[in-house]
Amino acid sequence: xxxxxxxxxxxxxxxxxxxxxxxxxxxxxxxxxxxxxxxxxxxxxxxxxxxxxxxxxxxxxxxxxxxxxxxxxxxxxxxxxxxxxxxxxxxxxxxxxxxxxxxxxxxxxxxxxxxxxxxxxxxxxxxxxxxxxxxxxxxxxxxxxxxxxxxxxxxxxxxxxxxxxxxxxxxxxxxxxxxxxxxxxxxxxxxxxxxxxxxxxxxxxxxxxxxxxxxxxxxxxxxxxxxxxxxxxxxxxxxxxxxxxxxxxxxxxxxxxxx
Numbered sequence: 001x002x003x004x005x006x007x008x009x010x011x012x013x014x015x016x017x018x019x020x021x022x023x024x025x026x027x028x029x030x031x032x033x034x035x036x037x038x039x040x041x042x043x044x045x046x047x048x049x050x051x052x053x054x055x056x057x058x059x060x061x062x063x064x065x066x067x068x069x070x071x072x073x074x075x076x077x078x079x080x081x082x083x084x085x086x087x088x089x090x091x092x093x094x095x096x097x098x099x100x101x102x103x104x105x106x107x108x109x110x111x112x113x114x115x116x117x118x119x120x121x122x123x124x125x126x127x128x129x130x131x132x133x134x135x136x137x138x139x140x141x142x143x144x145x146x147x148x149x150x151x152x153x154x155x156x157x158x159x160x161x162x163x164x165x166x167x168x169x170x171x172x173x174x175x176x177x178x179x180x181x182x183x184x185x186x187x188x189x190x191x192x193x194x195x196x197x198x199x200x201x202x203x204x205x206x207x208x209x210x211x212x213x214x215x216x217x218x219x220x221x222x223x224x225x226x227x228x229x230x231x232x233x234x235x236x237x238x239x240x241x242x243x244x245x246x247x248x249x250x251x252x253x254x255x256x257x258x259x
Contacts, residue, residue: 069113069114070111070112070113070114070118070119071111071112071258072109072110072111072112072258072259073109073110073111073112073217073256073257073258073259074108074109074256074257074259075106075107075108075109075110075123075254075255075256076255076256076257077105077106077107079255080106080253080254080255080256081102081103081251081252081253082102082103082106082123082125082250082251082252082253082254083100083101083102083103083137083250083251083252084100084101084102084248084249084250085098085099085100085141085145085248085249085250085251086098086099086100086101086244086245086248087144087244087245087247087248087249088242088243088244088245089234089243089244089245090236090238090240090241090242090243091240091241092238092241092242093242093243095242096242097133097147097149097153097157098144098145099132099133099145099149099157100132100133100134100137100138100141100145101130101131101132101133101161102130102131102132102134102137103125103126103129103130103131104126104129104130104131105125105126105129106123106124106125106254107123107124107125107126108121108122108123108124108177108254108256109121109122109256109259110217110219110254110256112212112217116182116184116185116186116189117181117182117183118182119179119182120178120179120182121178121179121191121219122176122177122178122179123176123177123178123254124174124175124176124177125174125175125176125177126173126174127162127167127169127172127173127174127175128162128169128173130158130161130162130167132154132157132158132161133148133149133154133157135148160235165233165235166232166235167197167198167232168198171199172197172198172199175195175196175197176195176196176197177193177194177195177196178193178194179191179192179193180192180193180194180203186210186212187209187210187211188207188208188209188210189208189210190205190206190207190208191205191206191208191221192204192205192206193205193206195225195230197225197230198230198231198232199231200229200230200231202225202229202230204223204225206221206223207221207223208220208221209221214258215257215258216255216256216257216258217255217256217258218253218254218255218256219252219253219254219256220252220253220254221250221251221252222249222250222251222252223249223250224247224248224249224250225247225248225250226246226247226248227244227246227248228246234246
């Protein structure tokens with residue numbers, strides 16, 4: 001019996017402000033004294049140079065150089081793997097199945113900068129292409145997934161997963177994941193991402209491992225999300241005796257080629 005299948009439901013600023021204020025005319029210095037003071041002040045100042053005019057140009061050139069060094073990588077869907085591990089729960093969980101749901105199509109780009117903190121990525125997963133319980137993937141995930149559901153159970157799981165009570169693929173056809181900030185070393189940054197799922201956006205920080213050979217970049221991550229955080233009520237039957245766990249574990253391996 002399948003749990004899902006049988007349920008119905010710097011910025012940096014260099015601007016300085018220098019403020020001069022003179023006393024009011026009443027009780028203040030004479031115009032002559034003011035004039036002499038201004039003359040003396042001007043004589044003590046360093047003659048203006050071209051540095052002030054050149055600085056913005058230098059910054060523009062530095063920004064252009066930095067942008068030119070940023071390398072764009074395109075996700076190779078056929079080599080990548082994003083899978084969601086959905087677990088059975090409840091007092092009679094043994095009568096149900098846990099499931100491996102994989103993204104059939106993975107679209108996205110990675111922009112790798114010399115400073116890893118300036119890098120970014122975006123990812124789109126079309127929900128209609130999700131695949132449920134591939135035999136090889138279940139075998140890879142171990143004992144919890146060792147019993148393969150039959151074709152009817154897999155079909156039922158897929159239908160309910162795409163339906164209104166779960167992902168509602170018609171109203172929300174894709175999952176979007178985009179980076180907001182990166183910190184840590186280039187080989188293993190923590191990436192704060194925004195996930196948009198089921199019309200709801202949430203931010204989480206994901207530890208990531210990166211292998212960069214120059215022409216190819218491989219990023220791997222493993223993290224958890226909660227269905228309820230995205231407005232999804234986990235399916236259940238028999239008064240909750242058999243149910244889908246709220247926690248979904250996400251395993252991700254992205255392979256990207258230099259564009």
